[in-house]
Amino acid sequence: xxxxxxxxxxxxxxxxxxxxxxxxxxxxxxxxxxxxxxxxxxxxxxxxxxxxxxxxxxxxxxxxxxxxxxxxxxxxxxxxxxxxxxxxxxxxxxxxxxxxxxxxxxxxxxxxxxxxxxxxxxxxxxxxxxxxxxxxxxxxxxxxxxxxxxxxxxxxxxxxxxxxxxxxxxxxxxxxxxxxxxxxxxxxxxxxxxxxxxxxxxxxxxxxxxxxxxxxxxxxxx
Numbered sequence: 688x689x690x691x692x693x694x695x696x697x698x699x700x701x702x703x704x705x706x707x708x709x710x711x712x713x714x715x716x717x718x719x720x721x722x723x724x725x726x727x728x729x730x731x732x733x734x735x736x737x738x739x740x741x742x743x744x745x746x747x748x749x750x751x752x753x754x755x756x757x758x759x760x761x762x763x764x765x766x767x768x769x770x771x772x773x774x775x776x777x778x779x780x781x782x783x784x785x786x787x788x789x790x791x792x793x794x795x796x797x798x799x800x801x802x803x804x805x806x807x808x809x810x811x812x813x814x815x816x817x818x819x820x821x822x823x824x825x826x827x828x829x830x831x832x833x834x835x836x837x838x839x840x841x842x843x844x845x846x847x848x849x850x851x852x853x854x855x856x857x858x859x860x861x862x863x864x865x866x867x868x869x870x871x872x873x874x875x876x877x878x879x880x881x882x883x884x885x886x887x888x889x890x891x892x893x894x895x896x897x898x899x900x901x902x903x904x905x906x907x908x909x
Contacts, residue, residue, distance in 0.1 A: 705762070705832075711762070712764065716763060721751070723750065723754055724748050724751040731746065758793055758830060766830075771816075774813065774814065775814060775815050779811060782808045782810050782897060783809060785807045785818060787806065788822050790804060790829050791826075791830075792831070793831070794834070794863055799865045801861050801863050804859070805825050805858070807821050807855075807857045808856045808901075809846055809856070812851055813851075814851060816846070816849060816850060824842055836880050838880075839882045843855045852885065854884070854885035854886050854887060856887035856894075857881070860877055861878055
């Protein structure tokens, strides 16, 4: 095994729940790549593709590496970003918002891309976080097979835990290629999810201010 017991327990914590098997971490990333490469080769053969073709023969290897290290890298506990916080020496007591964070994720129902933007805000409770860490948290949880509702909540819960505050909010607006490129093939629609906690949920003025800053009509009901 490549992880410690603490890493595994933390990865299964309620604040970042993802439906993983209990033996999810018993295979090394290298072994996972090897197995995925073998299985993807068989999938391509079943589809009738000529695996001797120069353009196709290395595709299973590329896909396996991409799955493990890139688009599903959030399934590896060692990729969880270290979240360091600092004392709020500036005594800043208003909301801090990180807008338009790029979201690249994968729909767990069809394994097709989810592409959009996340808007994340918090009100400090004596602690602040480096701005790039917010982006890294979004990216970490996005790099898994996902549903957008879960992703939105995972981001909020991770920040609540790191900052020791309930006053955290996240809105994600994203396109799902399982809707845009197949099925109904609606290329115009997008999905908006929101997770508001603390004063973002209980204080109408705070909620209205947040929605205004991220460019959502203040009459929008969440």
